[in-house]
Amino acid sequence: MTTLVIKGGHLIDPAAGVDAPKDILLKDGSVAEIAGPGKIKVNGNTGPDVQILDATGLTVAPGLIDIHVHLREPGQAHKETIATGTAAAAAGGFTAVAAMPNTIPVNDSPEITRWMLSPDRSASVRVFPIGAATRGSKGEQINDFAALKAAGAVAVTDDGHPILKDNIMRETLAAAARVGLSVIQHAEDTRMTQGASMNAGPTAFKLGLRGMPPEAESSLVERDIRLVTELKDARAHLHVAHTSTAAAVAAVRKARRNGLRVTCEVAPHHFLLTEEHVGLYNTNAKMNPPLRSAADRDAMIEGILDGVVDAIATDHAPHAVHEKEVEFEHAPNGITGLETALGLCLRWLHKEWKLPLGRVLSLLSAQPAALLGLKGRGTLAVGSFADVVVFDPKAEWTYHAKETRSKAHNTPFDGWTMQGKVRWTISEGRIAFSATTPQ
Amino acid sequence: MNATATPPARRQLQTPKPPASPFPYNPGSLLSVMDLDLPAIGQLLARATALENQDPLTRDRILLKRRIALLFYESSTRTRTSFELAAKSLGADTTLVSSLSSSIEKGETLKDTGLTLRALGAEAIIIRHNSSGAPWLLEQETRLPILNAGDGMHEHPTQALLDLRTILTHLDPSSKAVILSDRKSTVIPSEAFAETKQTVILSGARRASAVEGSAVSPSTLEGVTVTIVGDILHSRVARSNMLLLPRLGAHVILCGPTQLLPDSAANAGPGIIVERDFEAALRQSQVVMMLRIQAERLAGQQIDLAQYKDAYQLTGQRLAAHAPKALVMHPGPIIRGLELTAGVADGPQSAILEQVRHGVAIRMAVVERALTAKSTIG
Numbered sequence: 001m002t003t004l005v006i007k008g009g010h011l012i013d014p015a016a017g018v019d020a021p022k023d024i025l026l027k028d029g030s031v032a033e034i035a036g037p038g039k040i041k042v043n044g045n046t047g048p049d050v051q052i053l054d055a056t057g058l059t060v061a062p063g064l065i066d067i068h069v070h071l072r073e074p075g076q077a078h079k080e081t082i083a084t085g086t087a088a089a090a091a092g093g094f095t096a097v098a099a100m101p102n103t104i105p106v107n108d109s110p111e112i113t114r115w116m117l118s119p120d121r122s123a124s125v126r127v128f129p130i131g132a133a134t135r136g137s138k139g140e141q142i143n144d145f146a147a148l149k150a151a152g153a154v155a156v157t158d159d160g161h162p163i164l165k166d167n168i169m170r171e172t173l174a175a176a177a178r179v180g181l182s183v184i185q186h187a188e189d190t191r192m193t194q195g196a197s198m199n200a201g202p203t204a205f206k207l208g209l210r211g212m213p214p215e216a217e218s219s220l221v222e223r224d225i226r227l228v229t230e231l232k233d234a235r236a237h238l239h240v241a242h243t244s245t246a247a248a249v250a251a252v253r254k255a256r257r258n259g260l261r262v263t264c265e266v267a268p269h270h271f272l273l274t275e276e277h278v279g280l281y282n283t284n285a286k287m288n289p290p291l292r293s294a295a296d297r298d299a300m301i302e303g304i305l306d307g308v309v310d311a312i313a314t315d316h317a318p319h320a321v322h323e324k325e326v327e328f329e330h331a332p333n334g335i336t337g338l339e340t341a342l343g344l345c346l347r348w349l350h351k352e353w354k355l356p357l358g359r360v361l362s363l364l365s366a367q368p369a370a371l372l373g374l375k376g377r378g379t380l381a382v383g384s385f386a387d388v389v390v391f392d393p394k395a396e397w398t399y400h401a402k403e404t405r406s407k408a409h410n411t412p413f414d415g416w417t418m419q420g421k422v423r424w425t426i427s428e429g430r431i432a433f434s435a436t437t438p439q
Numbered sequence: 440m441n442a443t444a445t446p447p448a449r450r451q452l453q454t455p456k457p458p459a460s461p462f463p464y465n466p467g468s469l470l471s472v473m474d475l476d477l478p479a480i481g482q483l484l485a486r487a488t489a490l491e492n493q494d495p496l497t498r499d500r501i502l503l504k505r506r507i508a509l510l511f512y513e514s515s516t517r518t519r520t521s522f523e524l525a526a527k528s529l530g531a532d533t534t535l536v537s538s539l540s541s542s543i544e545k546g547e548t549l550k551d552t553g554l555t556l557r558a559l560g561a562e563a564i565i566i567r568h569n570s571s572g573a574p575w576l577l578e579q580e581t582r583l584p585i586l587n588a589g590d591g592m593h594e595h596p597t598q599a600l601l602d603l604r605t606i607l608t609h610l611d612p613s614s615k616a617v618i619l620s621d622r623k624s625t626v627i628p629s630e631a632f633a634e635t636k637q638t639v640i641l642s643g644a645r646r647a648s649a650v651e652g653s654a655v656s657p658s659t660l661e662g663v664t665v666t667i668v669g670d671i672l673h674s675r676v677a678r679s680n681m682l683l684l685p686r687l688g689a690h691v692i693l694c695g696p697t698q699l700l701p702d703s704a705a706n707a708g709p710g711i712i713v714e715r716d717f718e719a720a721l722r723q724s725q726v727v728m729m730l731r732i733q734a735e736r737l738a739g740q741q742i743d744l745a746q747y748k749d750a751y752q753l754t755g756q757r758l759a760a761h762a763p764k765a766l767v768m769h770p771g772p773i774i775r776g777l778e779l780t781a782g783v784a785d786g787p788q789s790a791i792l793e794q795v796r797h798g799v800a801i802r803m804a805v806v807e808r809a810l811t812a813k814s815t816i817g
Contacts, residue, residue, distance in 0.1 A: 202703040202706035205704055207572065208675060209591075272454070279457060280575045281572030298452070298454075325550050326548060326549065329572075330570065416455075
């Protein structure tokens with residue numbers, strides 16, 4: 001295996017408390033040494049197998065971790081494959097992605113989990129499957145979480161088919177706690193969102209579209225928090241996926257104050273965009289949860305700045321072009337996000353809203369790794385996995401959806417200015433993306 | 440001292456602005472009433488009158504043999520027929536594609552249907568669709584002039600224009616009052632097919648003076664209150680009217696039960712208020728637009744019809760007691776005995792069939808604009 005030396009860069013490793021010029025030696029897929037500039041002895045580390053990456057002027061950080069992506073395999077390879085989705089991840093600086101189970105068939109078994117993890121999938125970066133909480137994600141029969149975990153699943157969820165029945169959710173939380181898995185809930189009381197295709201409110205009224213009320217999200221978050229409270233099991237962990245409403249963030253904040261293990265993630269589109277960005281039926285601004293009001297968007301920013309939000313996750317949801325070129329209410333939900341997350345976070349969270357770079361990177365690596373218990377990831381401490389992103393933090397560039405490595409082009413951020421250009425993404429010691437590599 | 444504490448100052452953060460709308464792509468399109476500025480509205484009204492009065496034998500040279508497709512995903516009587524008659528009056532060839540007798544049934548998408556019509560030589564497409572926003576998609580994909588003949592629960596711009604024309608014909612330009620005419624009108628030949636014995640319409644001469652003389656301005660409908668009653672939530676007619684009429688100075692009152700009229704409707708634009716009490720609304724109104732409950736769009740909602748009629752049916756008694764001088768309008772189809780009684784529909788205050796007649800004139804002007812409008816950006 002190649003040995004890599006990253007020289008001349010500025011290392012930011014929030015989990016290890018490092019923010020200084022450092023050189024890094026990566027060997028056999030792990031971080032072998034961190035040292036001051038020019039201090040790494042390359043004796044024994046020379047030869048054809050040693051590659052030196054000149055990171056002068058660049059930031060070196062733990063590879064980014066996205067705990068909410070849809071890779072569409074098995075079953076919907078026309079939208080994305082594990083290979084193309086992880087190639088996009090690598091281009092975006094991600095070295096690990098957690099894949100949602102809404103595949104066809106649903107990933108509710110060790111067999112499918114193992115299939116996703118097979119080397120035959122040609123993943124560019126590490127994939128962590130998330131298992132379905134219930135059989136077929138139908139919300140009725142709980143899966144064998146121990147078996148899913150043994151096969152490689154890092155959490156359970158029914159994602160787009162939220163668990164509505166109290167008793168099933170209670171059992172899910174209890175069973176997952178017993179085996180040490182997190183329960184991720186896409187909080188949407190689907191009884192309140194029938195036929196709806198955007199946020200409820202004046203904009204939906206004006207556009208003549210049925211709306212999803214914010215309460216459909218917050219009421220389920222509140223219900224889930226109540227169930228965690230009643231469970232009285234310190235191991236129980238509820239993670240609220242793609243939080244989009246002020247009330248849901250408030251509920252999570254309160255739960256945390258009460259000492260519960262409740263975490264949440266926010267997607268870049270929910271802290272940047274509002275329902276106004278739907279414009280005149282732009283299907284690339286249609287996702288679930290939908291873009292909300294300006295007050296909700298502001299609450300996402302506040303939640304990130306004040307620390308209640310634990311992770312930025314993209315909810316990367318690729319769709320074929322023809323699937324989005326239809327009437328708004330018939331278009332599938334979701335947008336891509338892996339290639340735009342870092343550029344948007346640096347452009348807005350860091351540059352515009354002054355969140356320190358270390359905290360931005362923590363939300364994109366250390367915290368999501370801790371949240372799902374991904375050992376040896378989210379940090380570059382010696383002995384950790386050699387998952388690294390090297391980027392130019394000052395570079396401004398324009399994102400062009402047609403140049404994506406994903407199969408899909410469905411993004412509202414086409415043509416947007418990004419900040420922070422990825423130079424290399426290194427996954428377990430192997431260069432998974434280099435800005436100079438042709439597509 | 441003020442007892443309520445002021446909230447802590449919110450961080451004033453710059454946030455990304457929504458992009459400017461690229462619509463309409465084609466200057467001939469009419470997707471929304473918001474596509475038209477006041478001069479354009481005045482122009483359409485003037486052309487409607489001019490075309491209506493023009494000799495049919497010269498009028499049909501205007502768009503002679505031009506090709507216009509009507510693409511209808513929903514049933515329609517008034518809109519489809521009047522668009523077709525309007526296009527034919529201008530000499531155009533029209534063809535009707537409806538969802539039930541075309542490849543749409545086989546799964547052809549709106550995009551492909553539009554591209555197919557364009558390949559067949561259609562120079563403009565008139566579309567009615569059950570999904571809000573469908574005309575925008577069609578325009579984006581074909582770049583042809585697209586005329587929105589009603590999209591889902593969203594807009595029906597030509598209906599709002601013909602409703603405006605109907606109101607203007609009843610507007611006394613000097614007193615700015617809406618007046619009912621009790622005179623039996625001289626029937627204009629081109630309109631004869633629509634005349635019924637109960638309809639009260641104004642004379643052709645009087646209409647010409649009311650509509651033609653005045654370019655519309657922000658004060659044209661000053662002092663006029665228009666109440667729209669009933670199933671506002673599902674109504675594209677309501678949305679187009681509430682966005683159009685206040686721009687000419689009218690007040691719009693929306694009236695109906697919460698189930699069919701969310702409070703947020705008042706935020707749809709300026710000059711709009713919500714009033715739940717029908718009789719209170721009637722007392723303020725010079726114009727009352729009644730709407731049908733759109734059973735096909737209720738999506739599982741249950742409406743107690745007895746209760747609804749009790750609160751919101753326009754009866755002869757209600758009209759006489761609270762709005763004896765108001766003009767009664769309805770975009771059709773009317774359900775007699777539900778939103779209004781047969782007596783009111785056929786009564787002297789009803790302008791329902793007049794509205795239908797104005798539809799042909801307005802649609803002639805809109806179709807003419809579709810194929811003759813020039814881009815203002817060179």
